[in-house]
Amino acid sequence: MLKREAADGVFHALADANRRAVIERLTRGPATVSELAAQLGVTVAATVQHLQVLQDNELVRSEKVGRVRTCQIDPAGLRNAEAWLQRQRTAWEHRLDRLGAVLDDQTEESGS
Amino acid sequence: MLKREAADGVFHALADANRRAVIERLTRGPATVSELAAQLGVTVAATVQHLQVLQDNELVRSEKVGRVRTCQIDPAGLRNAEAWLQRQRTAWEHRLDRLGAVLDDQTEESGS
DNA sequence: AAGACACTTAAGCCACCACTTGACTTTCCA
DNA sequence: TGGAAAGTCAAGTGGTGGCTTAAGTGTCTT
Numbered sequence: 001m002l003k004r005e006a007a008d009g010v011f012h013a014l015a016d017a018n019r020r021a022v023i024e025r026l027t028r029g030p031a032t033v034s035e036l037a038a039q040l041g042v043t044v045a046a047t048v049q050h051l052q053v054l055q056d057n058e059l060v061r062s063e064k065v066g067r068v069r070t071c072q073i074d075p076a077g078l079r080n081a082e083a084w085l086q087r088q089r090t091a092w093e094h095r096l097d098r099l100g101a102v103l104d105d106q107t108e109e110s111g112s
Numbered sequence: 113m114l115k116r117e118a119a120d121g122v123f124h125a126l127a128d129a130n131r132r133a134v135i136e137r138l139t140r141g142p143a144t145v146s147e148l149a150a151q152l153g154v155t156v157a158a159t160v161q162h163l164q165v166l167q168d169n170e171l172v173r174s175e176k177v178g179r180v181r182t183c184q185i186d187p188a189g190l191r192n193a194e195a196w197l198q199r200q201r202t203a204w205e206h207r208l209d210r211l212g213a214v215l216d217d218q219t220e221e222s223g224s
Numbered sequence: 225a226a227g228a229c230a231c232t233t234a235a236g237c238c239a240c241c242a243c244t245t246g247a248c249t250t251t252c253c254a
Numbered sequence: 255t256g257g258a259a260a261g262t263c264a265a266g267t268g269g270t271g272g273c274t275t276a277a278g279t280g281t282c283t284t
Contacts, residue, residue, distance in 0.1 A: 007129075008127075008129050011126040011127040011132070012127040012271095015120075015124040016271085017119075020119065023200055026204075027200050027204040028203070032230080032231095033231065034230065034231080042272090044231065045232080045273085045275085046272070046274075048231070049271095050272085066280090066282070067229065067231065067279095068229090075201060086194065088135055088139050089187060092138075095139065095140065095141065128241090130242085144260080145261065146260065146261085154244090155245085157262080158243050158244075161241095162242085176261085179251040179259070179260045180259090180260060226283100227282105227283090228283080228284100229281080229282075229283095230280090230281080232277100232279070233276100233277085234275105234276090234277085235274100235275090235277105238272095238273090239270100239271085239273105241269085242267105242268095242270100243266105243267085244266085245264105245265090245266085245267105246265095248261105249263095250260085251260080253259100254255100
């Protein structure tokens with residue numbers, strides 16, 4: 001299950017346009033820190049900080065070999081966020097279904 | 113489609129625990145501003161500000177009748193966020209499929 | 225060995241955000 | 255009509271976030 005803490009971190013991570021850009025980039029294949037920084041148009045240092053947030057929330061994984069760190073998507077965080085959204089949407093839809101049924105019953109009972 | 117701007121707003125809105133609590137509450141039925149404020153444990157003024165953010169990003173709708181404003185879920189924003197997440201996840205899965213196929217071909221060619 | 229390369233870490237800066245208080249408007253009701 | 259209730263608006267405040275520069279660490283390459 002998704003604890004409140006976890007949702008907090010994931011959505012906070014996704015709230016930044018640059019971090020989402022990193023995710024979009026990584027869905028198309030692994031990339032190094034420098035490559036990501038170049039694409040974002042910010043410092044390597046800033047990119048490292050973004051990656052830290054993304055990793056803390058299981059949105060990105062990375063491995064350092066030699067002096068170069070290679071990053072790739074970690075689907076766990078995405079799944080967590082998706083699960084929360086689905087829970088809300090389906091809960092709302094089910095409520096509407098029940099509400100609809102009640103209204104149908106009422107109109108049947110009272111006639112038009 | 114979901115523009116970058118839209119994603120920015122929706123995820124920012126979802127990044128706050130109190131705003132998510134509002135959404136969770138509203139999936140179980142409409143509520144007034146005061147009710148939401150009471151549940152959150154913050155001022156009515158703060159709640160109004162949260163509602164403003166939620167409405168700007170199509171996560172909540174509200175209507176004022178008399179002196180009381182009643183709020184309910186607006187599924188549009190939730191769908192937007194869900195769509196973005198699904199796009200990333202499926203893009204990543206498709207890429208893995210292609211990669212897997214390539215690796216299979218290679219192992220077939222070279223034998224075990 | 226020496227310099228370039230790819231990051232990493234620390235410190236500081238500015239903007240934004242969530243929240244509060246307080247004054248105000250509108251609506252209800254006795 | 256007078257006052258309580260429900261919400262709105264504006265200003266101020268403490269805290270956080272994202273970015274930068276600058277200095278440092280480990281790793282190639284020649």
